[in-house]
Amino acid sequence: MASSMLSGATPTRLAFSGSNFHFRCFPQKGLLCYSKNRKARIIAPNCSLSSARPASQPRFIQHKQEAFWFYRFLSIVYDHIINPGHWTEDMRDDALEPADLSSRYMRVVDVGGGTGFTTLGIVKHVDAENVTILDQSPHQLAKARQKVPLKECKIIEGDAEDLPFPTDYADRYVSAGSIEYWPDPQRGIKEAYRVLKIGGKACVIGPVHPTFWLSRFFADMWMLFPKEEEYIEWFEKAGFKDVKLKRIGPKWYRGVRRHGLIMGCSVTGVKPFSGDSPLKLGPKAEDVQKPVNPLVFLSRFIIGTIAATYFVLVPIYMWIKDQIVPKGQPI
């Protein structure tokens, strides 16, 4: 599995347990990080925890209108260009493992399900008729509709921050590679909590923030690359218990995480009580009905797309390094 391919001293499975997620890190010697109550222990050479992320960074595509248009075009090539570099079948299966898809009868929602690549992993364990794919992009969903194993799935348009499901509805909530486009990730995770049944599990798979300066520059121009502890905080604030984070990555990266990863971790949490999340939030951050200046929109869109292109090149660079550098040596 992809996570077991991480290099050298990196453990095959990294999990942080729940509460009091405060770190003491020693970045020069890899990382030794301890939670305050010493429940979680990590020893890893290239951890993404260290870099600060200023609130002012632009993140040109972390906006619903821009994400819509971004996927209007990206959907044409998404399965062929994006997934092979960043989100392989091995990685997907590894990332879904903590979701605990233990019965074919579970009701599962796949939020930001896009072309259905992750859903294909879900329907290996759960009957397709029990799975709903939700996405804001009709163009991405059109690709999902063409996939034979997903024929029985319900496929609907919707917003991750405002899910069209009743409270206490699903046994599992899965969202892969979508949180980075949500203007308010905390709100999306609060929604995950609401729609789950008591004892249900949420599994959010997403990027991790780079530590290498150039990658950080492009990441912050493109979209949200959260830090690992941010995921944990969002889950805990929403009310989840037993929150865990598992690192994932393409096997040819050999565990390198300094460039960030578009799919870098799988975070899970269990809903302990029925009903809505205890977290109270104000109105949504973004009003999608509000008119946008077309010039501003176009400039943001173009710059954001250029930044995204950098991350099409990174996996190619890492793949070449993996071919050249002898096995067993760091890259």
Ligand SMILES: C[S@@+](CC[C@H](N)C(=O)[O-])C[C@H]1O[C@@H](n2cnc3c(N)ncnc32)[C@H](O)[C@@H]1O
């Ligand atoms: C990188 S793709 C991931 C698709 C799929 N989950 C996969 O694993 O291949 C991100 C998806 O999130 C969707 N998305 C972005 N913002 C969203 C939102 N606010 N609500 C629902 N879907 C959203 C995009 O349309 C896109 O299809």
